Structures are given as structure tokens and as C-alpha cells.
Amino acid sequence: MGRKIDAPSGVRAVARYALALALVTLALSISLAFQNSIGNPFWFFFSAAVILSTWLGGTGPGLLAVIYSTLAVMYCFMPPLHSFAVTPRELPYFVTFVACEIGVTQLISWRRRTEDALRQARDELEVKVAERTIDLKNANEALLKQMDEQRRTEETLQATRAELARATRITTIGELTASIAHEVNQPLAAVVANADACVAWLARETPDLAEARTAAERATQGATRASEVIARIRSLITKATPEKSRVQINRVIEQTAALGERQAANNHVTIRLELSPDLPIVFGDSIQLQQVILNLVVNGIEAMTTVTDRPKMLVLRTEPESKCQIRVSVQDSGIGLTEEVKGRLFEPFFTTRAKGMGMGLSISRSIIEAHGGRLWAESNGSDGATFQFTVPSEDSPGI
Amino acid sequence: MKEQDPIVFVIDDDRMIRDGLQSLIRSVGLRVETFASAQDFLGAKRPDAPACLVLDVRMPGLSGLDLQLKLRDDGIPIPVIFITGHGDIPMSVRAMKEGAHEFLTKPVRGQDLLDAVQKALASDRSLRRERREANEIRARFESLTPREKEVLELVVAGLLNKQIADQLGMSELTVKTHRAHVMEKTQAESLAHLVRMSERLKTATRKSGSTSS
Numbered sequence: 001m002g003r004k005i006d007a008p009s010g011v012r013a014v015a016r017y018a019l020a021l022a023l024v025t026l027a028l029s030i031s032l033a034f035q036n037s038i039g040n041p042f043w044f045f046f047s048a049a050v051i052l053s054t055w056l057g058g059t060g061p062g063l064l065a066v067i068y069s070t071l072a073v074m075y076c077f078m079p080p081l082h083s084f085a086v087t088p089r090e091l092p093y094f095v096t097f098v099a100c101e102i103g104v105t106q107l108i109s110w111r112r113r114t115e116d117a118l119r120q121a122r123d124e125l126e127v128k129v130a131e132r133t134i135d136l137k138n139a140n141e142a143l144l145k146q147m148d149e150q151r152r153t154e155e156t157l158q159a160t161r162a163e164l165a166r167a168t169r170i171t172t173i174g175e176l177t178a179s180i181a182h183e184v185n186q187p188l189a190a191v192v193a194n195a196d197a198c199v200a201w202l203a204r205e206t207p208d209l210a211e212a213r214t215a216a217e218r219a220t221q222g223a224t225r226a227s228e229v230i231a232r233i234r235s236l237i238t239k240a241t242p243e244k245s246r247v248q249i250n251r252v253i254e255q256t257a258a259l260g261e262r263q264a265a266n267n268h269v270t271i272r273l274e275l276s277p278d279l280p281i282v283f284g285d286s287i288q289l290q291q292v293i294l295n296l297v298v299n300g301i302e303a304m305t306t307v308t309d310r311p312k313m314l315v316l317r318t319e320p321e322s323k324c325q326i327r328v329s330v331q332d333s334g335i336g337l338t339e340e341v342k343g344r345l346f347e348p349f350f351t352t353r354a355k356g357m358g359m360g361l362s363i364s365r366s367i368i369e370a371h372g373g374r375l376w377a378e379s380n381g382s383d384g385a386t387f388q389f390t391v392p393s394e395d396s397p398g399i
Numbered sequence: 400m401k402e403q404d405p406i407v408f409v410i411d412d413d414r415m416i417r418d419g420l421q422s423l424i425r426s427v428g429l430r431v432e433t434f435a436s437a438q439d440f441l442g443a444k445r446p447d448a449p450a451c452l453v454l455d456v457r458m459p460g461l462s463g464l465d466l467q468l469k470l471r472d473d474g475i476p477i478p479v480i481f482i483t484g485h486g487d488i489p490m491s492v493r494a495m496k497e498g499a500h501e502f503l504t505k506p507v508r509g510q511d512l513l514d515a516v517q518k519a520l521a522s523d524r525s526l527r528r529e530r531r532e533a534n535e536i537r538a539r540f541e542s543l544t545p546r547e548k549e550v551l552e553l554v555v556a557g558l559l560n561k562q563i564a565d566q567l568g569m570s571e572l573t574v575k576t577h578r579a580h581v582m583e584k585t586q587a588e589s590l591a592h593l594v595r596m597s598e599r600l601k602t603a604t605r606k607s608g609s610t611s612s
Binding site: 182185186187188189190191192193194195196197198199200201204208211214215218219221222225 | 413415416418419420422423425426427482484505506507508509510512513
């Protein structure tokens with residue numbers, strides 16, 4: 001290639017044009033030397049000179065070579081010789097020569113340009129590839145860091161969730177304790193007030209025995225009421241830790257339905273069982289599960305006492321919930337649940353009944369949760385509610 | 400004027416507690432009336448006698464604290480003794496801030512309650528006496544003519560007869576006559592007494608806002 005790498009561009013241009021002139025002069029000398037032995041030799045040599053000039057020097061030197069060659073051919077080889085004129089007979093030949101020379105120059109310089117562009121593109125591509133590689137590496141590192149961060153966030157989330165569950169449990173216990181404290185404290189306050197009154201009546205100058213007796217009797221009533229509250233709470237909370245064994249849930253439901261049958265009949269309620277025949281064995285405390293189901297049955301019956309416009313129907317249903325969960329539902333056609341009631345159903349001491357303690361559902365839920373299941377309530381549209389719970393089967397993981 | 404026997408109002412939604420407290424308070428010879436709710440109490444007729452309120456904080460409907468605020472807003476100044484099942488601090492602070500006389504936790508010791516009741520009644524008695532006296536003074540002061548009232552204002556402000564005469568555009572002799580009427584009508588024994596009564600009336604008016612007997 002005719003470019004000297006460290007020469008200034010002006011010098012390099014001159015060198016390229018000089019090379020073109022030198023090559024055409026060489027072609028001219030060779031043509032003159034061989035003009036007697038080969039017919040019309042200029043064709044080959046001048047063509048070679050033009051090709052080389054264009055290839056090595058570019059379009060400019062190529063065109064210079066074409067002009068120089070044309071003049072040389074006109075002067076030295078085209079009749080009339082030694083003049084720049086061309087005879088009409090030789091004109092087509094001469095024009096063809098010039099046209100070929102120009103065509104060759106254009107072709108070669110186009111080729112060169114394409115090659116240069118290609119080379120440049122390749123160089124750029126290499127740079128781009130390198131850049132991309134770095135980008136990719138950075139992105140990869142960022143991704144790894146993000147994954148790490150996400151893992152840590154998930155761990156924190158897990159911990160928070162566990163903490164929340166614990167806090168909720170404690171809050172429930174706290175609420176329960178506060179409510180029990182109130183329930184017990186109230187009759188105790190009555191006992192103290194009446195006992196003090198009794199003493200005061202006796203301490204008068206002339207003791208008023210009738211008043212003292214009345215007060216003492218009221219004190220006794222208060223104490224009885226306090227012990228009743230405690231007895232009720234104890235009967236509901238005893239056996240807090242389940243004694244687990246293999247339980248066939250359908251058997252438990254049949255037994256419970258039999259227990260509730262009498263109350264159902266008294267209230268004109270029909271109990272229907274829809275028990276799935278192939279349920280896995282449950283690992284749980286059958287007495288506690290029975291307590292829960294009985295509670296739901298009694299609640300259901302009571303919810304239908306005021307219903308007159310539709311059949312009073314209580315449906316007890318069992319079905320597989322998933323591979324290792326069983327679902328038990330108790331569906332009534334009673335008064336249903338308002339949103340407000342639904343939100344507070346499972347709060348301790350919440351009740352819609354005049355004589356209720358409001359402990360049944362709260363304790364039922366803690367029993368089911370102690371079994372690793374879930375207890376919840378749903379409205380059946382216009383009439384009634386469905387209470388349902390899930391319990392894991394014997395072979396579910398974690399049991 | 401002989402005052403009526405004092406009366407204690409007991410408001411608690413729990414009948415057994417209500418009866419016990421009533422019996423206890425009656426045993427020391429006090430009159431007691433019981434109510435199952437704040438609404439019942441508000442609807443009842445109250446005798447004009449020294450009184451106090453024994454009030455359960457936690458009640459269905461209007462709570463004890465609500466009733467306290469309502470009584471205050473209605474200008475019914477009865478001392479309140481609160482009884483609460485769960486003596487939580489914010490609630491008692493609030494009650495005391497609103498002027499509760501005492502805050503007792505259930506179960507209340509009989510003697511504590513009786514002491515609180517006696518103190519509250521004594522306080523109500525003296526407050527009532529104060530209000531009554533203020534009312535008497537007010538009645539006397541209101542019997543003055545507009546001119547006499549103007550003279551009174553300036554006398555109490557410490558002006559001399561001559562200065563009063565100048566300011567009101569009358570003769571010194573006329574001022575003297577008005578002044579004598581003022582002393583007579585208000586039953587003031589001296590100038591100092593007159594000033595004291597006038598001050599007392601002002602503070603009483605400021606304190607109660609409305610004139611309740």
C-alpha cells in the first residue's frame with residue numbers, strides 16, 4: 001500500500017499522484033519498447049497502470065492515470081502519430097479504451113471504499129463488543145447483588161411475619177385476660193360493697209339486722225356469680241394442649257350430630273350430613289374437634305330460631321380441601337352475618353346473644369389453630385352463614 | 400334557712416353493685432337514689448340539696464365520663480366520685496382534669512367510698528353556701544338604681560366624693576346622698592365591706608358563668 005504511516009497527509013497525496021504518473025510513464029516506456037513485437041500493446045500496460053494507480057492511490061490518482069494514459073495513447077499510438085488528434089476511423093476504438101479505463105477506475109475505487117467501510121465497521125464492532133462485555137459483566141454483578149438483597153429482604157419479611165403472628169397471639173391473650181378480669185372483678189366489687197354494707201349496718205348503735213342480712217345475702221350472690229364465671233371459663237379452656245391421636249373426622253361428625261339432634265328437633269331444625277367417603281385420617285384431639293363442631297352446630301341452630309319463611313336446615317359437610325387438608329363446613333339457613341358481626345365474630349366475649357359468653361368461637365378458633373388448621377365464616381348470600389375449618393391430615397408435612 | 404338533707408346519687412349498670420353501694424351509704428344515715436344508667440339520672444328530678452354522684456366509668460350508653468362532661472356543660476355543679484373496674488391512668492387523668500372529686504378502683508373499700516362521699520358532700524355544701532351568698536349579694540346590688548350603680552363603681556374604684564361629682568357632673572352633696580343609699584341597700588357595714596362584696600360578686604359571676612341556685 002502506498003501510504004506511509006507517519007507522513008503528513010499533503011505529502012502522502014503528492015506521493016500518490018507521483019506514483020500514478022510513474023506507473024503510467026513505465027507503461028508508456030514498456031509499450032514503446034514492445035510496440036513492434038505486439039499489436040496495440042498499450043491496452044494491457046496502460047490498463048495495468050490505471051488499475052494499480054487507483055488501487056494504491058485512490059480515485060484521484062486513478063483519474064490522473066486515465067488522463068495521462070489517454071494523452072499518451074493519443075500522442076504515441078493513435079494515428080495521426082505525434083499529435084493529440086484522433087482519426088474518425090480510430091475514434092470508436094479510442095472511446096472504448098477511455099471508457100474502459102474510467103470504468104475500471106470507478107469499479108476499483110468503489111471496491112476500495114467498500115473495503116475501507118467494512119474494515120472500519122469491523123473495528124467499531126470490536127470496540128462495541130468489548131464495551132458490551134463490560135456492560136454485561138456489570139449487569140451480572142448488579143443482578144447478583146440484587147438477588148442477595150432480595151434474599152435478605154425475604155428473610156427479614158419472614159422474621160417480621162413470625163413476630164407479627166406472635167404479637168397477634170399475645171394481643172388476643174391480652175384481650176382475653178382483660179375481659180376475664182372484668183367479668184370476675186364485677187361480682188367481686190359487688191361482694192365487697194355488700195359485705196362492707198353488712199358490717200356497717202351491724203356497727204350502728206342499734207344494729208339493723210334486717211339490712212345486714214339483705215346485704216350479706218347479696219354478697220353471697222355476688223360470690224356465687226364470680227365462681228360461675230370462673231367455672232364457665234375453666235370448662236371452655238381446660239385441656240388447652242391437645243392430646244392427639246388418629247381421628248376419623250366423619251366419625252366425630254356423626255357423634256356430634258347425634259349430640260345436637262335433640263336440640264335441633266326442639267327447634268324444628270333438620271340436620272343433614274354430606275360426608276365425603278374417602279378422607280385421610282386426621283391427627284388430632286377428637287374431644288376438642290368435637291367441641292368445635294358442637295359449638296358450630298349449636299350456633300347454627302340458634303341462628304335459625306327466628307326463621308319462619310324457609311326450611312331450617314343445618315348441613316354438615318366434609319371434603320378433601322387439598323392433598324393433605326380436610327375441610328369441614330357447617331352451613332345454616334339462619335339470620336346470616338352482618339359485616340359488623342362478621343368482623344368481630346372471633347373476638348373473645350363478643351356475642352350477639354343475651355345469655356352468651358362470647359367465648360365459643362374464640363376458643364374454637366384457637367383449638368383449630370393449635371391443630372394447624374384454619375376456622376372462618378362466610379355469608380350464604382341472602383340466608384344463613386357457613387362456618388368452616390380445615391385440619392391437616394395425618395401424613396401432611398409438619399404433623 | 401334550713402338546708403335540705405344531703406343526697407347521694409349512685410349510677411351503676413350492675414344491679415348487685417348498685418344495691419350494695421346504696422345499702423352501704425344508707426347505713427351511715429345518708430339519703431341515696433340509684434340509677435341504672437346516665438340517661439335515667441338525667442331524666443330524673445333532682446331535689447335542691449347538697450349532693451354528690453357515685454358514678455361507674457364503664458356503662459353501656461352514656462359513659463360516666465360523658466355524663467361528667469354533660470353535667471359540666473349544662474352548668475350542673477355536682478361533685479363526682481368515679482368508680483372504675485380497670486383503673487387505667489389516661490382515663491383517670493382525664494376525669495380528674497374535668498374536675499372529678501375522687502377516682503376509686505373496683506372493688507372499692509367501703510370506708511374509702513364513705514370518706515369520699517362525706518368530703519364531696521362537704522365540698523358541695525360549702526359551694527352551695529357560697530353560691531347562695533353570692534346570689535343574695537347580687538340581689539341587693541341589683542336593687543340599686545342605675546345612678547347609684549354608677550356611683551358604686553367609682554366608689555369601689557377608690558375615687559373621692561369630689562372626683563365622683565366631677566366625673567358624673569353632679570354636686571358633691573348629691574354624690575353623698577347616692578352613696579348613703581348604696582351603703583344602706585347593700586347592707587355594707589363599711590367601705591371595705593362594700594369593696595369585698597363587689598369583688599366577690601365579680602369572681603362568682605366569672606366562676607359559674609350562669610346563675611344557678
